[in-house]
Amino acid sequence: MKFFVDAVYNAMSLIFGFDREVYLVVWTSLKVSGIAAFLAAVCGIPLGTLLALKQFRGKQGILLVLNTLMALPTVVVGLFFYALLSRRGPLGDMGLLFTPEGIVIGLFVLSLPIVVNLTLAAIQGMDPRLFLTCKLLGAGPAQQAWMIMREARFAVTAAVVIAFGRVISEVGIAMMLGGNIKGFTRTMTTAIALETSKGEFELGLALGLLLLTVAFIVNALLFFIQRGQG
Amino acid sequence: MTPAYRMKRISFHYGEIPVLEVGDLQIASGEIVALAGPNGAGKTTLLHILAFVTSPSSGEIFFFNDRLEKHNVLSFRRRVGLLLQNPYLFNTTVLKNTMWGLRLRGYSRAVAREKASRSLQRVGLSGFEYRDARKLSGGETQRVALSRALALDPDVLLLDEPANHMDRESIERTLEMVQEFNKKHGTTIVLTTHDIPKIQHIVHRVIHLRGGMVVPSLPENLFSGQLMEDGSVFQTERISVILPSPVSKGSHIAVDPTKIKIDTTVPRSTLPNSFTGRVVSLTSENGFASIGIHAGERFRVRADADSSLLADLHLGRNVCITLQSDSMFVF
Numbered sequence: 083m084k085f086f087v088d089a090v091y092n093a094m095s096l097i098f099g100f101d102r103e104v105y106l107v108v109w110t111s112l113k114v115s116g117i118a119a120f121l122a123a124v125c126g127i128p129l130g131t132l133l134a135l136k137q138f139r140g141k142q143g144i145l146l147v148l149n150t151l152m153a154l155p156t157v158v159v160g161l162f163f164y165a166l167l168s169r170r171g172p173l174g175d176m177g178l179l180f181t182p183e184g185i186v187i188g189l190f191v192l193s194l195p196i197v198v199n200l201t202l203a204a205i206q207g208m209d210p211r212l213f214l215t216c217k218l219l220g221a222g223p224a225q226q227a228w229m230i231m232r233e234a235r236f237a238v239t240a241a242v243v244i245a246f247g248r249v250i251s252e253v254g255i256a257m258m259l260g261g262n263i264k265g266f267t268r269t270m271t272t273a274i275a276l277e278t279s280k281g282e283f284e285l286g287l288a289l290g291l292l293l294l295t296v297a298f299i300v301n302a303l304l305f306f307i308q309r310g311q312g
Numbered sequence: 313m314t315p316a317y318r319m320k321r322i323s324f325h326y327g328e329i330p331v332l333e334v335g336d337l338q339i340a341s342g343e344i345v346a347l348a349g350p351n352g353a354g355k356t357t358l359l360h361i362l363a364f365v366t367s368p369s370s371g372e373i374f375f376f377n378d379r380l381e382k383h384n385v386l387s388f389r390r391r392v393g394l395l396l397q398n399p400y401l402f403n404t405t406v407l408k409n410t411m412w413g414l415r416l417r418g419y420s421r422a423v424a425r426e427k428a429s430r431s432l433q434r435v436g437l438s439g440f441e442y443r444d445a446r447k448l449s450g451g452e453t454q455r456v457a458l459s460r461a462l463a464l465d466p467d468v469l470l471l472d473e474p475a476n477h478m479d480r481e482s483i484e485r486t487l488e489m490v491q492e493f494n495k496k497h498g499t500t501i502v503l504t505t506h507d508i509p510k511i512q513h514i515v516h517r518v519i520h521l522r523g524g525m526v527v528p529s530l531p532e533n534l535f536s537g538q539l540m541e542d543g544s545v546f547q548t549e550r551i552s553v554i555l556p557s558p559v560s561k562g563s564h565i566a567v568d569p570t571k572i573k574i575d576t577t578v579p580r581s582t583l584p585n586s587f588t589g590r591v592v593s594l595t596s597e598n599g600f601a602s603i604g605i606h607a608g609e610r611f612r613v614r615a616d617a618d619s620s621l622l623a624d625l626h627l628g629r630n631v632c633i634t635l636q637s638d639s640m641f642v643f
Contacts, residue, residue, distance in 0.1 A: 212400055214365060215399070218363060218389070219464075220386065220389050220390035220413060220417065220464075221416050
């Protein structure tokens with residue numbers, strides 16, 4: 083018990099003493115996850131809207147693939163992109179392996195299906211009169227999509243927040259594509275895994291508490307978004 | 313006068329099921345027309361076709377003499393306003409709701425705001441600009457939707473069942489505004505109703521729909537039955553009507569009450585489609601007499617209230633009625 087109490091005390095000291103190493107790791111995590119979620123929003127929201135509004139051959143197949151990708155294991159994404167980005171891989175010359183950019187690519191692929199699927203579900207669940215009203219007001223196809231996205235803004239924002247929550251807490255991609263390089267690609271989850279295995283329980287616990295704080299903020303955001311919708 | 317709409321052999325099918333077959337129909341510019349009929353008659357489908365949000369399965373539509381083509385659907389749609397029976401308001405303020413259509417048409421924010429405010433004033437919603445549109449009553453929601461449509465200065469205003477879900481005062485107010493808009497701007501108005509008396513004081517013409525077809529009569533003389541003798545006779549439960557020309561399908565016959573001849577002197581005419589019966593009701597309204605005659609089926613005949621014929625009629629009087637050849641419509 084004393085070991086645990088000491089560890090929590092030391093973890094708090096690291097957090098409130100604004101330990102440089104701890105906050106550098108937190109910053110790297112927020113940066114790569116934020117960029118990945120932002121890119122997923124930029125690509126995923128229009129894509130989800132398009133899929134929700136358009137009828138075309140093969141749509142069901144795409145939806146099936148997207149649903150499968152929702153449950154994508156992070157180590158599989160890591161493995162796949164490791165093979166692509168490694169020196170012997172087809173994209174090896176780009177030198178992205180073990181860089182923050184490499185992690186962003188992997189996290190983007192992980193979060194994109196989440197944003198697309200949740201946007202699609204949000205738009206398909208909108209009041210059918212909305213689509214008719216947009217048409218009646220004389221909106222062209224792009225204007226209709228814009229009006230519908232605006233109307234679904236709370237649910238769509240929630241989709242992005244959920245995607246961010248998913249990528250910031252994953253470990254497989256950050257480990258395999260980032261390499262857990264101190265001061266460069268070390269994220270909260272990879273640092274927790276490493277420090278714990280090294281026996282540096284305090285640092286791992288401090289990062290764990292900060293990760294929980296981030297998770298709490300993400301959930302608080304979701305709560306307020308949902309309240310705004312009601 | 314230029315017709316606002318000219319429709320030729322318009323039909324609409326949901327998959328294989330025919331929902332609407334209106335044949336040829338014309339609506340003049342500046343006219344106030346009611347589409348009347350019971351639920352499922354095809355009124356709303358026709359209204360959506362007139363709003364260019366539903367494409368007909370077949371047929372041609374001319375809008376102010378321009379033929380509807382794929383490339384001009386959006387420009388036609390932008391000249392029409394449709395007030396839905398249960399309108400949808402965006403999750404924002406009343407003012408922004410009214411501005412949406414104007415912004416889509418490229419008006420600057422300032423001009424759109426001014427036009428929207430004026431339109432809200434017109435429907436009696438001044439001071440509602442910054443209210444949450446989702447927190448309005450049913451009547452207020454209808455008026456915001458009306459103001460949103462009127463703000464666009466449409467050439468045609470379509471209203472789906474404006475007399476539904478509203479109290480008498482709100483109905484009167486809405487119809488007054490619509491009528492005023494028609495007089496002031498010459499806007500063509502088409503509204504649907506299943507309750508003609510509520511709106512008949514503002515309309516110039518009523519188009520009756522039944523089973524997706526335009527029927528040229530009031531619904532009183534509507535009988536169901538079946539076609540016989542290769543479609544040349546329509547057999548109701550009690551009478552046989554000889555049709556002027558054979559028809560291929562139909563399970564209803566409508567007889568125009570203004571095209572039924574009453575004969576009091578000849579007890580039994582030898583003309584086709586003549587039936588003897590007796591007068592069972594006599595009423596007079598708005599310069600017209602309505603005579604109920606039991607002649608196998610119960611018929612309603614409409615005649616001018618000052619017709620000399622009426623002097624000879626009284627309840628229980630035996631008469632002979634003859635259906636004119638152009639009075640019948642089978643569908």
